[in-house]
Amino acid sequence: MLKNTPKPASLSHRMRPLVTNPSRQPRARTSMTSPFTFSRHSIAKFTRPDQNEDRVLSLPRSGLGAVFDGVGGEDGYIGSLVASQTIRAHWKKVLSTHPRVSSEALFPCSAIDLRATLDQIIMEAHERLCAESVRRTKDDGSPLRPCTTIALVALCQDPDSTACKLICAHVGDSRIYLRHANGTFERVTDDDGFFSLLVARQMLTPEDARRIDQASEPSQLSHLERSYFDRRNGITQALGDRVDPSVHITEVPFESGDRVLLCTDGVHDNLTDEEIAEVLGEKARTSVARKMVLRALDVSRQETQGILRSKQDDISALVISRNY
Template identity: 25%
Template sequence: MNKRGEIMKAHFLTDRGLVRTHNEDSGGIFYNTSGQFLAVIADGMGGHQAGDVASQMATSLLEEKWEQSGKLHTPEATETWISNVMIEINASIFQHAQENEECHGMGTTIVVAIVIGDFMTIAHIGDSRCYFYTEEGLKQVTEDHSLVNALVQSGQISKDDAISHPRKNVVLRALGTEEEIDSDVKTLGLEEDDKLLLCTDGLTDKVLDEELFELMQTTDGLYEAGEKMIALANERGGEDNISLILFQYTAAEEEGEWLC
C-alpha cells in the first residue's frame, strides 16, 4: 500500500510570477489513513490578501477532511465524498467572508484529483484545469467556468479569440463566493504511465496546450517538466501566480497495489 513517504511520481510547484507582490495560489499532495492519493490546486481571488485566505482555507480544509476519511473503494463513493466536501468547504469560506469585513467577496477556484486504484475522480470549480496525458495525446478534462468559455460554447467567439479576450480572467463560478455552489465531478480510468496535470490559469494563459503536451512528453522527469512550464510562463510576462501538480500513474507489481 502507498504510504506517506512513498510519493513516487507526483510534484507540486508554485511560483509568485514576475509581477504580483504575493502568491494567492495554494495546493498540495495528501494521503488519507489508507494511503490513498489526493492532489489539489486552488487560485484565490479577492481584495487585499483575501485571495490568500480563500485558497489556503480550501486546501487546508480539504487536507483535513481527506486525512480523516475512510478508505474509498468505488468511483460512486469517491464522487459522493468529494461533492459533499466541496459543499462543506464552500460553506466555511462563505461564512468566513461574511464574518470578516476584509474578506468580503473572496473566493477561490479549485481543482481536485483523487486516485483510487486504477481510476481517478476529478472535481473542479472555476478556471483552474486538469489535463490528462495518455498515449493518445493530451486532453483537457475540466470545462472552465469562465466568461470566455461561455462565449465560446455559445458560438459568440472562437477559441482563438478567447486567448486574447480582454475579459478572459472573469470567472463565473468560484468556491466561497455564494452560499451554495455546484462542482463538476467526473471519473476516468487510469493505465500505466498516464499523466495528470492540475494547474492555475497563470500557466494556461501563457502556455498553449500543444506546448504543455510537448513538455509532458519529456524524459527528463516530471519535476523538470514543471519547472520548464513555469519558466515559459514567466518568460511571457509572468503577470499571474503560476501553480501546478504533475502526477504519473504507476501500478505496483506486488499484491495489486499502486504507487503515485
Template identity: 25%
Template sequence: MNTANRSDIGRIRMVNEDRSWVGFLDHGVTLAIVADGMGGHQAGDVASQLAVDAFRDALTELPADLSTEQAKLLIRQAILQANEVVYDVASQNEQYHNMGTTVVAVLLQEKCVVIGHIGDSRAYKIRDGLISQLTEDHTLVNELAKNGQISPEEAATHPRRNVLTRALGTDPQVEVDVRALPWKSGDMLLLCSDGLSNMISEEEMLGTLQSEDLNLDGKADRLVELALQAGGDDNITVVLLQDDSEAEQEG
C-alpha cells in the same frame, strides 16, 4: 505514484494567491488540489489556503473498498465543505468580504481518477502522446464561446477571460462539477492555475511533459519557466501526478 508540486508568484503580482497540496492516504489513494484565490487586501491567499485545508481535513480517512460513486460523492462533499468554510470566514470578516477561490481537485485510485472543480483552474490528462483537458472553465468567456458568440481564438485573448461565472466561497451554495475517468499505468495528470494555461499552449505543455530528458520535477519546473518566459502575468501553479508502476516493474 510520482508527484511534483510547484508554485511561483510570477512577474507581475505582489502576492501568490495560489495554493496547492498533494497527499497520500491508505489503500493507495492519492489526493491533490490546486486553488487560485481572489479578493482584495490579500484575501485571495486566505481563501485558497482555507479551501485547501478544508478539503484535506474532509478526506483524512477513506474506506478500503471505495467505489467510484463513493469517491465522487466524497470529493463533492469535501469541496462543498471548503465552500462553507471560506464563505463563513468571508461573511464574518469585512476585510475578506467577497473573497473566493477556484478549485480543481482529484482523488486518484489504481484504476480510476475522480475530478471535482469550480472556476478556471484546470485538469489535463496525458495518455499515449495526447493531452486532453478534463475540466470546463466556469468563465464568462467560455460561455460566450460555447454559445458561438465568439470564436475559440477570440476567447484565448479576450480581455475579460478571467471573469468567473462560478467560484468557491463567494456564495453559501455552489455547484461542483465532478467526473470520473479510467486511469492506467503510464497516465499523467496535470493540475494548474490559469497562470499556466493562459500563458502557454497545450502543445507546449505536451512537449514538456513528453520530454525524455526531464524527470517529473524537472517537467514541472520547465512548465513554470515557460509561463514566466511568456510574461508571467499571474501566479503559476503546477501539480503533476504520474503512475510509476511501470517504472517499478522495469526496475
C-alpha cells in the same frame, strides 16, 4: 462574478577528505518505489513575490491532489489558504472513516462513492469560506469575501486488477489536463469562465471558443475576437461566492505511463495547450511541474513586449505520473 484581476555557496580552499563508514552498507537503489510520482511547483507573481494567492495540495500517500487560485488580492490569499486547509482536514476524516488495506494504499474504486464524497468535501470548503466572510472584515472595515477556484483529483484502484481511475472535480478556471502514455492529450475540464458564458448564450460555438482561447498571435483574431480574448480571465463561479457553486465531477481511466496536470490560469493563460502537452511529455517525473511553471513564467515576463498570451500572475502546477 468575474475575476480580472540563494546566494551561491562559498567554496573552501581545501577539499575535506571523504570519510566512509565501513560498517554501513550502501542502500540498494530502486528505480521506482511507488506507482505514482507527485511533482509540484508554485511561484508568486514576480511583481509581488511576497504573496502567492495560489495553493497546491499534494497528498501522494492517499492519492489526492488539488490546486487553488484565490480571487481578489487579500481576499483571494485567504480564500485559497482556507479552502486548502478545509479540503485536507475533511479528506483526513474520510480516510479515518473508510480504512484502506494500508496507510499508503488507494481507495478501492467500489469502496465509497468518491464522486459524492468529493462534492461534499468541496462544498464544505465553500461553506467555510462563506462563514469567513461573515466573521471577518478587512483593515479598512470593508467586508471580506474570500473566494477561490479549485481543480482536484482523487485516485482509486480496482483491488482485483491494476486498473486505476482519476475522479476529477473543479470549480472556476483552474484546469485538469491528461496526457496518455501513447502521446494523446486532452483537456479534462471546461472553465467556468467568459468563453463558456458566450457558448451558453450561443454567441460562440465551442470550436470558436477553443480557437480564440488558444490564439498565440494577434493576427489570428478579429477585432471582436480580440475583445473576447482579453476577457478570458473572467470566471462565473468560485468557492466562497454568494451563490452556491455547481461542482463539475468526472472520472477518467489512469493507465501506466499516463500523466495528469492540475494548474491555475497562470499556466494555461501563458501557455497554449500544445505547449503544455510538450512540457508534460518530458521524461523527468520529479521536475516536470517546475519546468511547466518556469516556462509559463518566462512568457509572463514578456507582457510589456506586447506578447499576446503573456500575463503576470501566480503560477502553480501539480503533475501526477503513473509509473506502472
